[in-house]
Amino acid sequence: MSSDKFNIFSFSGKMKIMHLSWMAFFVSFMVWFNAAPLMGVIALSLGLTNEQIKTLLILNVALTIPARIIIGMVTDKYGPRLTYSALLILCSFPCFMFALGETFEQLALARFLLGFIGAGFVIGIRMVSEWFPAKELGTAEGIYGGWGNFGSAAAAFTLPVIAIAFGGDNGWRYAIGLTGVMSFVFAFIYYFNVSDTPKGSTYFKPKKAGALEVTSKGDLALLVLMKLPMYATLALLGWKLSPAGVGMFTQMEVYGIYGILVAVLMVDLYQTYQVNKHIFAGPVPEFERYPFKQVAVLNVLYFSTFGSELAVVSMLPLYFAETFELGLTQAGMLASTYAFMNLVSRPGGGWISDRFGRKPTLMILTAGLALGYLGMAQITSDWALPLAVIMVMTCSFFVQGGEGAVFAAVPLIKRRLTGQIAGMTGAYGNVGAVFFLTVYSMVSTQIFFYVIAASAVLGLVSLLFLTEPKGHIAEVNEDGEVTLISVN
Structure with a gap:
């Protein structure tokens, strides 16, 4: 662990690692969501049907669930420095493939492969956990997740402008290709400016590869x-x-x-x-044991938090447009307030966890999440628009704060397995998104919000089985020496 002071404006030591890691995550999310704000232009340019557009959006997330599991294993074995750099380089190629695509089949293959870059998130979780002590880990992981996750919003705001700047039918190709260049270049910046652990620390690896280790x-x-x-x-x-x-x-x-x-x-x-x-x-x-129930509970919580965020971000612009009879541009701007909360909510959830404990923070934020979605279910066209926006932002705080609190706890379970645990928990966020969007396609919007609230109540019940991290994690290096890592 690095003992440097936590100074968010610093760019040295552990702070440099945190900043470069959230930037890598930011770039990966820009690449992952680069087509969404340009899909209308892409459809016109290549004559795609509505069904083909829907297919591309589905394919964009299809590979991310297994990818997060696989990348978690690779990270634990080879280290986050090499894994993140390799992922950014490799995923730049399907990005270029999409930018150069002329047929639906080419676009579909590229979009399917690009789902792999959505797994980049889990790499930084392991990297940050190596550099920060437990008392600062929630805040650091929250900044990493919240600021990096903002890459999707940045793509929505900047890529249409870039496409217009290049102009013509191929403006979208240049915009998407530019994100591929960013991914390729940043891979080298990351590789040559970070290390897996502070000097003198040991990077603990799983004893066996191929699956998550359990102890009973x-x-x-x-x-x-x-x-x-x-x-x-x-x-x-x-x-x-x-x-x-x-x-x-x-x-x-x-x-x-x-x-x-x-x-x-x-x-x-x-x-x-x-x-x-x-x-x-x-x-x-x-001394080698860890309770897997900790992982299971965090999986359930991330199902409700990040799963609902991905689902709500997908439907909220149209919901605002239809409920309040707004233009799609205005509705999109208002709906973006949900995603904008990531900048403060996720770091906030991690910070509160550091100060008041992981389990109490998760209990409060999960209860707030349930109440927030119950509140969103009550929104109708009779509401004043500013009040509806405040309701959405309040709900968003609890959702994203909960995400930050979940990953404030993940690295404190078993150090050498952090990548795999983060991969499984992250995958459950995508599982939640697919589940909630499927529900949304079958029921009214009000019922959709009620279902998410019910999942939060289930998460609240599961939290009764979570044990507050305390004491030390014991890890054994290749020479058989035991190291105790504080989780207090």
Whole structure:
């Protein structure tokens, strides 16, 4: 851990690591969401149908769920410096592919591959956790997540302007291509300016690769249970691409997707058993154990927080336009207040966690989240528009503050597994987004908000099983030396 003073205006030591990490996350989110604000222009330029546009939006998030799991493993094994740099370089190529695309099939493949860059978030979680002590970790992770997440909003505001500046039918290509250049260049800036740990610290790696380690039979059963919703969500995305959805694939092709998912699940479960079969031979030493229930609870909470954020950001502009009879531009500006709260809400949630404890903060913010969505369910055209905006911003504070509080706790569970734990928790955010958007397509907006509120109540109940991090995490290096890492 670096003992430098926490000075947000500093760009040296641990603060340099934090700032460069949120910038890497910012760039990755700009690339991930670069097509959304330009989709109308892209559709006109290439003659895309509404169904094809919907398909591109679905494909943009399809790969992110497994990608976050995979990138979490790679980060723990090879370190965040190399992993983040490699991800930014590799994902610049499908970005260029999309910018140069002439057919729907080319755009679809590029968008599917670009879902991988959405996994960049989990890399920085491990990096920041290596540099900051527990008393500052929530604030640092909150700044990393909140400021980096703002990359999606930055894309929405700047890329249309850049496209217009270049002009012509190909303006959108230059705008999207520019984000690919940013990704490629920043990879080298990041690689040559960060290190995985402060000088003299050890980077602890998992003992076995291929699956998340657990330390008891009960935890293994819970891990298997928590894997199932992720595969179910991927199956749901497959259904959305079927003739019953947007019709990109035939029914037989969708059955093939289901078959592949079942096969991958079987391999995943086998690999999970192989990594953890030692727990059947005898108990894991006490100092090496960690309760997987901690991970499961945080998964449920991120399902409600980040999952609802992604879903609400997707539907809010149209909701404002229809409810208050606004133009789409004005509605989009008002709806962006929800995303803008990320700049302060997520760091705020982390800061409160550092000061008052992880569990109490999560209890308060999750309760506020439930009440916030209950409030949003009451919005009608009879409300004064400023009051509706205040309601949305208040709800947003609790949602994004909750996200910050979740990742204030994630790095305090088991240091050498932080990337994988962050990957699984992050993946549950995408699971929540797909679930809530599916609900939104089937029910009224009011019921949609009630469902999110109900998920927050479920999260509140699950919090009863969370244990406040205290004491130390014990890690063993390759020489067999035990290091105690404070989580107080």
